[in-house]
Amino acid sequence: MRSPSPGARSPSESHTSLPINDEKYTFHSSSNMYYTRTNRLQLALNKIKKKIYRIPMRMKLLTFFTLILLSFAMIKGLMIFTSGVSSWMNTIPPLIIEKQDYSPVKYVEIDPNASTELPEGVSIYHVTKEFGEASLRGLGQMVTGLSRAQSTNTSIIVNVVMPYYSFLSKLYRPHKFAQFVIKVRDRNGVWKDVKFLVYRLFWNIMNNEDVLANNSKENPSHIISVFMIGPASNVVPLNQAFKAPNRAKIYSTKSDLPLEWMDLYFCKAAAEFITYRNIMIDTPLFAKSDTRGVDIVHIHGSSNALTIEFLKKFHKSGKLGKKIPAIIYTIHDYLEEQLYSNDIINIQKFIEFDKFQQDKPQYFYNNRMYMSGYAIDNSQIVTFVSKTLAKEMIEGPMEFPFRELIMPNILNKAKLGQWFGITSGIDFTAYNPFNDTMLVESNANFPKNIYNFDPVLLYAESIEGASQELVATSKQSAKAYLIREGLLNKEDLIRPLILYIGRFEYSKGLQFFNVAVELFVKMDAKFIIMGQKNNYPSEKLKRLSANSPDNIIYIDDLEFQKDWDVIYRAASDILFIPSLTESSGSVAAEGLLFGMPIISTGVGGLKEFLVNKTENDNKADYNSYLFELVDDLIISLSFDNMKLAIIEAINDWKRMNADIREKEIFLRKLIKDAFKLSWNRPEGPVEHYLKIYKMAMLQIHDKLEEELWLDYDNNDYIFDD
Incomplete structure (x- = not known):
C-alpha cells in the first residue's frame, strides 16, 4: 500500500487537524464549524457600543465618576487591609520575665570637690x-x-x-x-x-x-x-x-x-x-x-x-x-x-x-x-x-x-x-512669667522685684495704693484677660482656678479625675484639663467637661496650647498633679515659677523639691499639698487622701484671697522655690x-x-x- 505523500491529508483529518485547543479558536459542536474568538468578541463589543450610544450624556458622566470613586474605595480598602495585616504580623509578642530580687548597692555621690574644668573647645x-x-x-x-x-x-x-x-x-x-x-x-x-x-x-x-x-x-x-x-x-x-x-x-x-x-x-x-x-x-x-x-x-x-x-x-x-x-x-x-x-x-x-x-x-x-x-x-x-x-x-x-x-x-x-x-x-526661657510677650501685652507679666521686695512696706501701705508691684495683681490680670477673650467666665475671677497640664495617660493619675471633679464642682472651683492625648481615653475627659461645663474646661488642641498655655499658667491658682509615677517633675517646678502650689502624690522626682504642708505648719514654709498614694494599682484606696488635700488647698486659697498681703508673701515664696531649681545653680545639673x-x-x-x-x-x- 502506497503511503500518502507528506503534504497529503486523509479524509478523516480534513477538519480534526485544526488546532481545537489553540487560544485563537473555539469549537462549535452543533454545526461542526469554527469561529475565531476575535470575531465573537467584535460582535459583543458592537452590541455594547450601540447600547452606550443610546445612553444620555449625563448618565455616561455619572457612570464614569461612579466607577472612579469605586476604584478609589477599593484601593483604600486594600491599603487598610494590608496595613491591618502588617500590624498584626508586626505585633510585639508578650514579654514574660521571671521576677528577680537584687542585693542593694550603695549610691556614690558626684564628688562636690571634683573639677568641672575641661580643655578649651x-x-x-x-x-x-x-x-x-x-x-x-x-x-x-x-x-x-x-x-x-x-x-x-x-x-x-x-x-x-x-x-x-x-x-x-x-x-x-x-x-x-x-x-x-x-x-x-x-x-x-x-x-x-x-x-x-x-x-x-x-x-x-x-x-x-x-x-x-x-x-x-x-x-x-x-x-x-x-x-x-x-x-x-x-x-x-x-x-x-x-x-x-x-x-x-x-x-x-x-x-x-x-x-x-x-x-x-x-x-x-x-x-x-x-x-x-x-x-x-x-x-x-x-x-x-x-x-x-x-x-x-x-x-x-x-x-x-x-x-x-x-x-x-x-x-x-x-x-x-x-x-x-x-x-x-x-x-x-x-x-x-x-x-x-x-x-x-x-x-x-x-x-x-x-x-x-x-x-x-x-x-x-x-x-x-x-x-x-x-x-x-x-x-x-x-x-x-x-x-x-x-x-x-x-x-x-x-x-x-x-x-x-x-x-x-x-x-x-x-x-x-x-x-x-x-x-x-x-528652663526659664521656655516658660517665663516675667518677660513673656503675651503676658506683657496683656499687662499680666509678673513683677521682677522678687528679691528686692519689702514685706514691711507691703503691710504699711494699702493694697490699692501699693508702691510695689504685686504678683497677685498680675495673676488677676491674667484671669481678666482670659475672661475678655471669652476663655473664662466672669465668675472665675473670684473662684480658684485649678490646672492640670500634661499627657492624658494612666501613669499621670487621671483615674483620680472623676472623684476630684465632683469635689471641684461642690467647692465651686474651675478645673482646666490641658494636654496631649495618650493612653487614657479622652472621651472620659470630654464627658467630664460636658457634664459640668461651668466648672470644667477640656483642651487638647496643641496649637491652641502653644499660643495660650502661658497665660493659663499665669492665671491659675493651684496645679493638680496626681501622678502615679514621675521622673523629674518639671511641670510641677514650672508651676511653682508661676505661683501655683501643688496638689500631688509627691512620688518619684517630685519629692526632691515639694514641701508638704503639715497640720502644725502655721508658716508659709510649704509649697504643696501632698496625699499618700496607698496603692498605685488600686487607686480608690487613695481617694480620701486626695479629697483632704484638695479641700485644704482650696480653703487656704479662699482664706488668702481675702488677705492679699498673706497671698502675696506666699506667691513670692513659691517663685523663690522655683529659682532654686535653675539649670545653672551651684552644684546643679550643668x-x-x-x-x-x-x-x-x-x-x-x-x-x-x-x-x-x-x-x-x-x-x-x-x-x-
Whole structure:
C-alpha cells in the first residue's frame, strides 16, 4: 500500500487537524464549524457600543465618576487591609520575665570637690528625637534646657543631632550642610546606598537664666548648632521618614514605613554624621581654639541606643578615625524606656550582627533586642533625670515594671561608680512669667522685684495704693484677660482656678479625675484639663467637661496650647498633679515659677523639691499639698487622701484671697522655690554634667592635656565588645 505523500491529508483529518485547543479558536459542536474568538468578541463589543450610544450624556458622566470613586474605595480598602495585616504580623509578642530580687548597692555621690574644668573647645553632641519646638515629652524639655544652659559656658561647644521633622520647615530655614550615604539592605538582603541630607540650624538663644534682669543687654546670646537628619532621598519607604505635621506626630510614621525602620535609620545616619564630624575637623580662621572633633556623644533615650553600635562598627573598620568620643547615656523614665525594643530582622537590615545575638543573649527576648540595657553597658557614664530615684533604684526599696531588663546593668555601673542621678532644672526661657510677650501685652507679666521686695512696706501701705508691684495683681490680670477673650467666665475671677497640664495617660493619675471633679464642682472651683492625648481615653475627659461645663474646661488642641498655655499658667491658682509615677517633675517646678502650689502624690522626682504642708505648719514654709498614694494599682484606696488635700488647698486659697498681703508673701515664696531649681545653680545639673563628661573622657584617655588630643597613635583604647 502506497503511503500518502507528506503534504497529503486523509479524509478523516480534513477538519480534526485544526488546532481545537489553540487560544485563537473555539469549537462549535452543533454545526461542526469554527469561529475565531476575535470575531465573537467584535460582535459583543458592537452590541455594547450601540447600547452606550443610546445612553444620555449625563448618565455616561455619572457612570464614569461612579466607577472612579469605586476604584478609589477599593484601593483604600486594600491599603487598610494590608496595613491591618502588617500590624498584626508586626505585633510585639508578650514579654514574660521571671521576677528577680537584687542585693542593694550603695549610691556614690558626684564628688562636690571634683573639677568641672575641661580643655578649651570640648565638643558635645546630644543625640535626641526631641528638641526645641519638636518637644512632646519631658525628654525634649530636658535636652533643650540642658543644651541651652550648657551653651552659656564659652569653653564648650554644644551641638544637637535630631530628625528633620517636616513641620519644622514651616518654622525654620536651615541650610543644607552635607549629603551622606549609608548602607541598608533591600528586600533581597543586598546592601544598597541610601543617600540623605543633613541640615544645619544655628539656634541663637538668649541666656535667660537671669529673668529678673531689667536690661535685656545683660543677657548675651549664644549659638547652638542643631544638625537635622533628613529623610532618605533615593529609597522607598525611608524617604517618608520624619513626616510629621506637628509635634504630636513625631513618633508616628506613614503606613508603609515601620517605626522601627525609622528609628534604626536615624541611629545609623546620626552615627555616620558624627563620624564625619570627628574626622573632618574644620576650624574657622579666627577661632580662639582648634576644633577638636567629637569629644562627647550624649545619647538621650533608648530608641537612639544603636547609635553606639554603629559608632563601634565604624571604629573597628577604621572609619571613625583615631579619636574616640566618650559616650554618655541618659535614661529619662523608668516606665517605658526599658521596654523599647527592635525586631532582630529589622536590625539586620541596617547592620551586620554576625553572632551578636548568640554572644550577647542578655539583650534579647523573643527575637527582639531591648536597647536600654545595651546602652547602659556600652556607655562610659549612665545618668538618670532624678537623683532621688537613681539612688532608690540601687539602694531600694524602689520597684518598677520589667526592671529585670536593666537592673543588672545599672547595678554593675553603680559598682563601678558610673551611675548617677542628675535632677533636671527649669528652663526659664521656655516658660517665663516675667518677660513673656503675651503676658506683657496683656499687662499680666509678673513683677521682677522678687528679691528686692519689702514685706514691711507691703503691710504699711494699702493694697490699692501699693508702691510695689504685686504678683497677685498680675495673676488677676491674667484671669481678666482670659475672661475678655471669652476663655473664662466672669465668675472665675473670684473662684480658684485649678490646672492640670500634661499627657492624658494612666501613669499621670487621671483615674483620680472623676472623684476630684465632683469635689471641684461642690467647692465651686474651675478645673482646666490641658494636654496631649495618650493612653487614657479622652472621651472620659470630654464627658467630664460636658457634664459640668461651668466648672470644667477640656483642651487638647496643641496649637491652641502653644499660643495660650502661658497665660493659663499665669492665671491659675493651684496645679493638680496626681501622678502615679514621675521622673523629674518639671511641670510641677514650672508651676511653682508661676505661683501655683501643688496638689500631688509627691512620688518619684517630685519629692526632691515639694514641701508638704503639715497640720502644725502655721508658716508659709510649704509649697504643696501632698496625699499618700496607698496603692498605685488600686487607686480608690487613695481617694480620701486626695479629697483632704484638695479641700485644704482650696480653703487656704479662699482664706488668702481675702488677705492679699498673706497671698502675696506666699506667691513670692513659691517663685523663690522655683529659682532654686535653675539649670545653672551651684552644684546643679550643668556643673554635674561637666564633671561626668570629664570622668567619661578620663576613662578613655589618661590625661586631658591639649597636646594629647592631637595624637592618638599610642592610644590602644577601643570600644568594649
